[in-house]
Amino acid sequence: MVKAIVVRENGGPDVLRYEDVAVGNPGPGEVRLRQTAIGVNFIDTYHRSGLYPVKRNDQGYFIPGMEGVGRVEAIGPDVTTLKIGDRVAYGTGPMGGYAEERLIPEAKVVKVPPALKDESVAGMMLRGLTVWYLVRALHQLKAGETVLFHAAAGGVGLMFCQWARHIGATVIGTVGSEDKAQAAQAAGCAHTILYKQVDWVAKVREITGGKGVPVVYDGVGKDTFMGSLDCLSPRGLLVSFGNASGPVEGLNLGVLASKGSLFVTRPTLAHYVSTPAELALASGELFDVVTKGAVKIDVGQSYGLAYAPHAHSDLESRATTGSTVLVV
Ligand SMILES: NC(=O)c1ccc[n+]([C@@H]2O[C@H](COP(=O)([O-])OP(=O)(O)OC[C@H]3O[C@@H](n4cnc5c(N)ncnc54)[C@H](OP(=O)(O)O)[C@@H]3O)[C@@H](O)[C@H]2O)c1
Known part of the structure; x- marks a missing residue:
């Protein structure tokens, strides 16, 4: 079992509960990620409140979070590009980020340049890929x-x-x-x-x-x-x-x-960065502007995973600046 934030009913930040969940073994094309930092985005508040409806799992809950960074801990069958120990990040989901560990398709993660710190990476994937499509694609x-x-x-x-x-x-x-x-x-x-x-x-x-x-x-x-x-x-x-x-x-x-x-x-990010080729192109350009210092990542606030409700209420009350992350 690992710690995660689960949502059973829609509502305010207090519906975010810190609980033990089972992660399981990765299936075909999946890896299990041990996460170190997780991005908190406005879309997570829409999922939590119900503005954007989310399907529950068969235990009646979902785990929010579309963005994170960590190390590959286990690989499923048919995974060809990743090995145990690789440091990878994602910013286009799938949902399930607010957890110490998670399963994720190989096709949704990218390897991270060593120079970038975990908290910065967690603060830049979803937001950075969004800026990429706003200024380079749309x-x-x-x-x-x-x-x-x-x-x-x-x-x-x-x-x-x-x-x-x-x-x-x-x-x-x-x-x-x-x-x-x-x-x-x-x-x-x-x-x-x-x-x-x-x-x-x-x-x-x-x-x-x-x-x-x-x-x-x-x-x-x-x-x-x-x-x-x-x-x-x-x-x-x-x-x-x-x-x-x-x-x-x-x-x-x-x-x-x-x-x-x-x-x-x-527009939504999912329609501009949907294939592995688009993810490789967009994240490559993003890592390029960040590693050369043209775009610096400002993580304005970070919280322990258990404090996700505080992160949501700060984000929704306009109290934050720059990116918000949860650290594990
Ligand atoms: N479509 C996409 O692909 C996509 C992808 C990523 C993000 N987004 C959207 O981009 C926006 C920014 O996302 P973010 O995660 O970076 O959030 P954010 O900009 O860090 O936070 C939202 C900001 O909106 C402003 N705001 C104005 N009226 C508000 C209100 N009534 N309640 C709360 N905030 C209000 C506040 O700034 P001030 O205090 O300066 O007014 C607040 O800090 C969100 O709407 C998000 O859904 C869309």
């Missing part, structure tokens, strides 16, 4: 382009700002506090806007000389969606990639016409 961010990114001091946000700076793009970032503004600026965000205090749509218009931006990246959702549309230049693209303030509902498509023949997409 939209090819270009030098000289100016874009708006909401929650610029968050886990995804701080990596986004640095990767965009590395490309030569200019980021306008919204943030919830002065401390977060400083963190975003240190990560290369050229203009920070305290969006709880000022008319942020007017501010974006002012910064861009009235033109608006060609792309808005919006992981905040409900509270910012309509304002984000108003920040776009004609034929601009709103990338609505998250629901930190709640899901976006009931869009009248005519609004996209009246506000400038706009485009909206609602």
Whole structure:
């Protein structure tokens, strides 16, 4: 038996229970991983609350967590690329990360460059692969382009700002506090806007000389969606990639016409990094920008595995900066 965080009923952070679970032996194409650090992402809160429904196992629970790092402890039949002792990481699931040990398909893990520390790796896989597809696949961010990114001091946000700076793009970032503004600026965000205090749509218009931006990246959702549309230049693209303030509902498509023949997409990482080849490409580019120092991983807070409820409540109450990890 190993320690894990299990969810039996949906609800607030207190439904995350620290219990003993059996892991079992790896099946065909699987390995058993002894984990050292586990990423805590906003999507874990959606799974816990029930916003994104999750199937329980036959004992009536699921283990959240889509991201982690550790060593291969056992290998199942037909595993060809890994051996016992390899240090590997994953950031596209499958779910089951909040545990000392877990089973995972060989196809979902990548070997980690030795220079990177475990906590950094746990804080960079899901968020870093997300930034990869936001700037390299969904939209090819270009030098000289100016874009708006909401929650610029968050886990995804701080990596986004640095990767965009590395490309030569200019980021306008919204943030919830002065401390977060400083963190975003240190990560290369050229203009920070305290969006709880000022008319942020007017501010974006002012910064861009009235033109608006060609792309808005919006992981905040409900509270910012309509304002984000108003920040776009004609034929601009709103990338609505998250629901930190709640899901976006009931869009009248005519609004996209009246506000400038706009485009909206609602992407998820799973559709941009789905095959082993895509994982190899995306994680290779991610490890490259991180190992050469262009993108530094800011693990703003770490907790013991048993303290996952605290990690969730801090993340949901906007008390975190950068990435959040659980250490084992
Ligand atoms: N679609 C995908 O493929 C994908 C992949 C990864 C992440 N995401 C999304 O990206 C977003 C960022 O993820 P993350 O894990 O890096 O989280 P995060 O940005 O570290 O935390 C969320 C931030 O959102 C802001 N926020 C604004 N209104 C909020 C509210 N009502 N409640 C809570 N937070 C609020 C807060 O920053 P301020 O205090 O600065 O406002 C908060 O710190 C999330 O929406 C997540 O679901 C999507």
